[in-house]
Amino acid sequence: GQQLNQSPQSMFIQEGEDVSMNCTSSSIFNTWLWYKQDPGEGPVLLIALYKAGELTSNGRLTAQFGITRKDSFLNISASIPSDVGIYFCAGQYNAGNMLTFGGGTRLMVKP
Amino acid sequence: GAGVSQTPSNKVTEKGKYVELRCDPISGHTALYWYRQSLGQGPEFLIYFQGTGAADDSGLPNDRFFAVRPEGSVSTLKIQRTERGDSAVYLCASSSGLAETQYFGPGTRLLVL
Numbered sequence: 001g002q003q004l005n006q007s008p009q010s011m012f013i014q015e016g017e018d019v020s021m022n023c024t025s026s027s028i029f030n031t032w033l034w035y036k037q038d039p040g041e042g043p044v045l046l047i048a049l050y051k052a053g054e055l056t057s058n059g060r061l062t063a064q065f066g067i068t069r070k071d072s073f074l075n076i077s078a079s080i081p082s083d084v085g086i087y088f089c090a091g092q093y094n095a096g097n098m099l100t101f102g103g104g105t106r107l108m109v110k111p
Numbered sequence: 112g113a114g115v116s117q118t119p120s121n122k123v124t125e126k127g128k129y130v131e132l133r134c135d136p137i138s139g140h141t142a143l144y145w146y147r148q149s150l151g152q153g154p155e156f157l158i159y160f161q162g163t164g165a166a167d168d169s170g171l172p173n174d175r176f177f178a179v180r181p182e183g184s185v186s187t188l189k190i191q192r193t194e195r196g197d198s199a200v201y202l203c204a205s206s207s208g209l210a211e212t213q214y215f216g217p218g219t220r221l222l223v224l
Contacts, residue, residue, distance in 0.1 A: 003153055035215075042115070042202050042215030043154065088153050096142060096206075098167060099213065101153030 006089055006102030014110050019076040021087060021105040028069035029091030033099065034061075037086045046087075047074070079109050113137065115216035117203050123222045124193055132188040132219045136205030143186050144204040144213055145178055154202050160186060193223045 006023045013019060023032075031050055035043035047058050049065035049072060056063055062075045072089055086106050090099040116135045124130050136143050142161050146154035156170040160180040168178075175193075180186040190197055200220050204213040 003155070006153075040217065042204070042217050044215070045212055048212065090153075096159075096161070096166075096208075098144065098156035098159060098170065099146075099154070100156070103153050104151075 004089055004091060004100060004102035006105055008105060009103065010106040010108070012108045012110065013079055015079060015081060017079055019079055019083075019107060020073060021089075022071060022073040023089030023091075023102045024071045025091055025100075026070070029093055029100070030069065031092040031095070032063070032065050032072040033090040033092065034063050034072070034074045035088045035090060035101075037088060037104075039085075043088055076107075079107075081109050081111050083107060084109050115203055115205050115214055117201075117216040117219050119219060120217065121220045121222075123224065125224050126193060126195060128193050128223075130190050130193055130221065132190075132201050132221070134186045134188070134203030134205075134216060136184065136186070136203070137207075137214060140205035140207050140214075141183070142206045142208065142211075142213075143180060144206075145186070145188050146202040146204065148200040148202055148218070150199075157188070157201075190221075193221075195223050197221060198223045 004025045033048050034046045037043045047063040053067050054065040060077045086104045088104050089102040118133045144159040145157040148154040158168040163183045175191045178188045200218040202218045204215045206213045
């Protein structure tokens with residue numbers, strides 16, 4: 001099935017560093033979402049974006065909905081050890097429709 | 112309050128067997144979604160229900176897969192004649208309405224030997 005192109009696939013950073021990851025699609029979405037998944041758990045929503053060009057923050061997380069509606073990025077500032085996990089972008093064409101996920105970015109933080 | 116729950120948490124079966132995976136959505140949530148996540152991949156959509164009816168089943172890979180939600184709450188994903196390629200984590204999500212956030216359960220890890 002279709003998946004969004006998410007990069008990088010993995011990152012190994014020092015605690016305190018900033019992190020950036022992005023997601024691109026060949027088709028447009030009207031909603032972009034960013035989830036975090038810990039081992040043995042389901043994805044947990046971090047940020048939802050509903051409007052092209054929108055920039056939204058949630059604590060140390062900032063995400064943007066690309067103006068073309070075909071991309072989004074997520075930034076994490078001043079990383080901490082509990083940021084470790086797998087981050088997924090997801091696009092949704094219409095409210096209530098299925099989510100289309102990226103392949104994930106595995107983040108590892110060295111204390 | 113309680114989140115989405117899924118049972119069993121792990122299931123090991125043999126090729127050719129039949130399995131049922133259960134999802135209990137958050138109480139009052141009308142929409143329910145099933146996704147499948149293979150190792151190292153993002154979740155992929157299978158089917159979603161609005162109430163008792165399947166609103167979109169376009170993600171079911173073939174006719175060995177079937178899901179029901181007879182009373183508009185609990186849902187069961189059924190897989191017939193399991194194959195080794197069916198091994199994955201099966202995730203369930205629910206939302207309070209079509210425009211609302213999808214909340215995921217912890218998943219059922221299915222291993223077909």
